[in-house]
Amino acid sequence: MLDLAAIRADFPLLGERVGDSPLVYLDSAATSQKPQAVIDAEVSFLTRSNAAVHRGAHTLAAEATELFEDARTAVAGFVGAAPEQLVWTSGATAGLNLVAYAIGNATVGRGAPASRRFALHPGDELVVTESEHHANLIPWQELAARTGAVLRHIPVRDDGTIDTDAAASVISNRTRVVAFPHVSNVLGIVNPVAQLVALAREAGALTVLDACQSAPHLPLDLPALDVDLAVFSGHKMLGPYAIGGLYGRSEVLEALPPFLTGGSMITTVTLDEASYLPPPQRFEAGTQPVSQAIGLAAAVRYLADVDMAAVHAHERALEARMGEGLRSIPGIRLLGDAEGVERVGLWAFDVDGVHAHDVGQFLDSRGIAVRVGHHCAQPLHRRFGLTASVRASAALYNTADEVDVFLEAVSGVRAFFGAGS
Amino acid sequence: MLDLAAIRADFPLLGERVGDSPLVYLDSAATSQKPQAVIDAEVSFLTRSNAAVHRGAHTLAAEATELFEDARTAVAGFVGAAPEQLVWTSGATAGLNLVAYAIGNATVGRGAPASRRFALHPGDELVVTESEHHANLIPWQELAARTGAVLRHIPVRDDGTIDTDAAASVISNRTRVVAFPHVSNVLGIVNPVAQLVALAREAGALTVLDACQSAPHLPLDLPALDVDLAVFSGHKMLGPYAIGGLYGRSEVLEALPPFLTGGSMITTVTLDEASYLPPPQRFEAGTQPVSQAIGLAAAVRYLADVDMAAVHAHERALEARMGEGLRSIPGIRLLGDAEGVERVGLWAFDVDGVHAHDVGQFLDSRGIAVRVGHHCAQPLHRRFGLTASVRASAALYNTADEVDVFLEAVSGVRAFFGAGS
């Protein structure tokens, strides 16, 4: 059991009011709130230790470098990885683009001889799922368009689960990459990673996991999941904006050509060519998000102190309460209401006869912050016959009472807008 | 005249000590220190207004979006631009990679029909200078390698000025891009932008300005400089890490294909393809550096309040004092000691018989933080027969007394290491 009063006291923003109502923040899948410890870690760095890392010889720079590399160890450890398996990025979107562009670069012959294994050839296929966030879809569309590879997708069943039967036929020996979300940001279902990884491995394809919506919500051990690459975003897991992580199996990172180029990722540079450092530095061109890395380290330490298994259990309880409540309100249709699956604490739904925007506005007038729209997952919404939905998403700091306030409000929506009357 | 006592009081870190000595921070060209106002702006956002921007309909999200877009207007205004001409990036390195990759994408047929003008063809040339920071060199090397274009360079004269005579013959009608620094981070000389732009225009080439070392130090009006594109980094101009700006002439940004792809930069997305928003959103995939944008806006407001002309005058006085002092110390060789040029407040130098690292260590023992090494400009160092130099770089918060402490220390270096004895 979490000590919610103590936890909530750590998050200054949760005490805000919206008009006359206390804020009920149910938009953590978009971005989470930050505990004071994260803010303090950044401020303390900026006011006491700030200096360029990996480049200076002076005392301040040496201290800053140490804090920065300690942060890497902490964040890598949080996802079960070794420090040299963690590349800093500006977020999950940047991480997925990094992988797609690096493969593109290998395809045109860049990188060391070991990079050849990533090169795409005519007829090669890239596979995603129908439930993708645009961040794990468009970079692959563009890679396909640049290289002539074919983009295919694994369909989602009516209940929101990934159609693993179809996956077995979509993934073939032409497949070179299988990219998929650990948890979709619309459906909340924990996808069957092991099954998809097994299919990809058999096909000899690279696996890329979008762990944006799992990293903040459940114990994560990326090496144990046996994926080749994975991404997550700091701002969704109590950390700062503008930082994220790309995890890679060492063997994969070592062979991957660079993406962004510039300072601090090179060994020798002439006017004509450059040679590159090993990972993770090879992928970290230019000044890094230093204070943000330190802030993210504080975030994962906070999460680990609370204990991720407890966080997951708490959020599951909230999710169950929310799902049950929503099912009992007439005119509500839940997206991805599969039975017997593991979930994180989010539900997206449609209100019969009331547009998602209006639902959101109605809830906002009661202080309840949810997200409305396509949540950067247009294909998935289209698959369910919608252009928009309402999404309520919880984090460790939400309470059962907040869920009840939310359910109470939702139950008044259709009457207010005169739907179904 | 700046009120230095008041300014210094705004920067908490400047009060730190290194061992027994007060810190003398002369490494602002690597990264600047941040005034309390910048830290406060970020903290206030995170503790009171934090929410996902451009995506939420709730009150908090609407407030956050407004603060975020106000920040864009402020930062764009600081460099003379309109808000829609400013793209957020994670820094200058990311901005330069954006441009190089977008041109690469145009070359393989991505983007709207208007993008074709950027496509590179066999025999096309890209031009940089010999004084480039690796961030404005390697992305062009890689673009050349990917597309078959040829990378050429404009040499630097012995006195550190760009050889504009040579430029006139290097830039030809085969030239498609001319990328150069407004101010080199090693030489400190303000380069003749108008002359280079005129040559590039005549050749029909795109101009890309690296304004990293000018934006923090002198009044900057990018449209008046008439460059097509320009980049700068927040952390070098009193702002947060992990944010920077890409300025573009509207016509150029509108025609440029996207680089990073993902959420918030699209109109319609199907599983097979996506259509893209106009600039600046087209180039801003995924969750943006929201609190950092707000912090950077606070930084440029701070700079504008102090007044950039006054900042420049102050730093010129420091630079002159430093240059004069260094010239009078036996065994010191200044890099880029051209006469009659405009400069920012930095000097890189070599100490005869003492390695740069040892000089840096010696200065550090007296609390003086300088940078030693190749400063991400290996080709330029090689051109001067060096592998490393010592660089002292000032910002608005440095004092003449600090320069004197620095000079006094430098004058003791060779004796300590027994050089020239």
Add this chain to the structure above:
Amino acid sequence: MSGLESLYQELILDHSKRRVGFGLADEEGRSATSHQHNPLCGDEITLRLRLDPDGETVRDVTWEGNGCSISQASASMMTELVEGMPRGEASALIDGFREALRSRGTIELDEDLYLDAAALSGVSKYVARVKCAMLAWVALEDDLARA
């Protein structure tokens, strides 16, 4: 009147259901069609009209699309308002509407000029919803420019 009720006035909820002009007329004989889309929420509208042979009077505005009640009501109110109106007057109303909607609650729409659509004044306090209310008006503006 609470914030929510001032935003969603009876009149607005009513129009969002009545949807005057809903159902796109056949293209034949129409002067212009405009498709507008709000990429942030996926709302869209297609709006079609005819100008009198003299090219000066707005006739037979019809539309189709989906979106929130604000966007639907706004399209409905606007359709009712501009029927039979000289195009110059319609253009002036569009400008005034945009100005009021962007005013953050400082400009009220004149009921004598805007009829039912004046009820949309309250939207201007909700920055995130301004685009919803504007969608149909932007489509009309586009139609007038094309016609």
Add this chain to the structure above:
Amino acid sequence: MSGLESLYQELILDHSKRRVGFGLADEEGRSATSHQHNPLCGDEITLRLRLDPDGETVRDVTWEGNGCSISQASASMMTELVEGMPRGEASALIDGFREALRSRGTIELDEDLYLDAAALSGVSKYVARVKCAMLAWVALEDDLARA
């Protein structure tokens, strides 16, 4: 002794000028050559040695390169130290050296074992300089692995 003087002891400054073994011997008859480079500062060293015909004793270490006084002194001291030493013993010294240098001042090098190189203990407090002191030792380790 100030921090600076404990880092740059007489012995170190002296070795950085004497540079024992400086000047790379001809490749002929040598067992191995290693080139090491510190990308952060551009320092580099090329170190060459010969093993006795039995392959067990280090002989004729020579080197070339440039770098700070710490790196030059370290190469010089090491060269002096390992001349004629059984390879196993040299390897053990390299391991001990690395451990001490990474100890942040908690492990002192034993003067009886490391001779002049023991003066480099102080470098371990300066994290940014540890690589400078290690460069030659890494080259030696590499040579021994290749030889």
